[in-house]
Amino acid sequence: MNYLSGTEDISLGKLRDTLIRLEDTIIFALIERAQFSYNEPVYKAGLYKYKGCEDFEGSFLEYFLQESEKLHAKVRRYQSPDEYPFTERHLLPDPIIPAIEYPQILKPNDININAKIMEFYVKHIIPSLCAMDDDQNYGSAATRDVTCLQALSQRIHYGKFVAEAKFRDPKDQPKYIEYIKARDSKAIEELLTNKKVEEDLLKRLKRKALIYGQDITEAGDFTLDANLKINVDLVVELYEKWVIPLTKEVEVAYLLERLDN
Numbered sequence: 618m619n620y621l622s623g624t625e626d627i628s629l630g631k632l633r634d635t636l637i638r639l640e641d642t643i644i645f646a647l648i649e650r651a652q653f654s655y656n657e658p659v660y661k662a663g664l665y666k667y668k669g670c671e672d673f674e675g676s677f678l679e680y681f682l683q684e685s686e687k688l689h690a691k692v693r694r695y696q697s698p699d700e701y702p703f704t705e706r707h708l709l710p711d712p713i714i715p716a717i718e719y720p721q722i723l724k725p726n727d728i729n730i731n732a733k734i735m736e737f738y739v740k741h742i743i744p745s746l747c748a749m750d751d752d753q754n755y756g757s758a759a760t761r762d763v764t765c766l767q768a769l770s771q772r773i774h775y776g777k778f779v780a781e782a783k784f785r786d787p788k789d790q791p792k793y794i795e796y797i798k799a800r801d802s803k804a805i806e807e808l809l810t811n812k813k814v815e816e817d818l819l820k821r822l823k824r825k826a827l828i829y830g831q832d833i834t835e836a837g838d839f840t841l842d843a844n845l846k847i848n849v850d851l852v853v854e855l856y857e858k859w860v861i862p863l864t865k866e867v868e869v870a871y872l873l874e875r876l877d878n
């Protein structure tokens with residue numbers, strides 16, 4: 618989202634447009650990763666020693682992610698209200714350019730569920746997405762992983778804006794306030810859930826994965842889906858089991874803090 622366009626429009630329709638755009642980003646990022654093998658050494662903690670970072674005990678992916686995020690922090694990526702680092706903030710350097718005054722749309726909060734995103738991605742997505750092999754392309758695999766993880770993180774934490782928009786709806790606000798005061802997470806989740814939007818999303822996602830996973834000839838024909846670049850069911854499962862539930866988890870966590878200070 619461009620927070621500096623001066624509009625500060627957080628209507629649900631606009632936010633959902635962004636979520637739809639991020640579906641494309643995520644599918645294409647997964648297609649990029651799927652061309653390389655699983656490459657187990659990328660995910661094994663403590664396998665390598667890193668020059669200048671000898672104490673680092675995580676995996677090659679975590680090392681690469683941390684080093685990437687250090688650079689991105691310098692250009693103030695994590696000051697943007699829709700960007701969340703996987704690296705603990707105290708390990709990241711300060712920006713080298715002056716801070717931007719973003720419009721205060723969200724209530725200040727420290728919600729960051731990237732540890733959960735990393736876990737499901739490494740445990741469940743990568744082994745199903747890639748050939749269970751080792752093609753030695755560890756750097757290529759890790760760069761694609763970083764792109765996938767950042768896109769998933771942005772999409773899931775976008776739940777904060779969606780929750781804010783829902784809270785501002787005068788029709789539902791009294792109910793939200795009641796449930797927040799009662800610390801009733803389940804009632805909050807039920808109130809913010811829109812089954813029709815979820816069902817439409819999953820149908821659209823399946824179609825997109827099917828189309829984006831094929832080649833298109835010069836004449837505009839689609840190649841047969843025999844050689845799809847991505848497992849369509851996996852993309853749907855990714856959203857059904859993780860992306861949507863975790864977005865809702867962020868929404869609920871944000872709303873529970875919405876009345877504080």
Ligand SMILES: O=C(O)C(=O)C[C@]1(C(=O)O)C=C[C@@H](O)C=C1
Pocket residue numbers: 633636779809810811812814815818860861862864865868
């Ligand atoms: O669009 C919304 O209303 C959202 O809250 C986002 C989202 C999603 O993750 O896609 C989550 C919960 C709703 O049930 C529908 C969709």
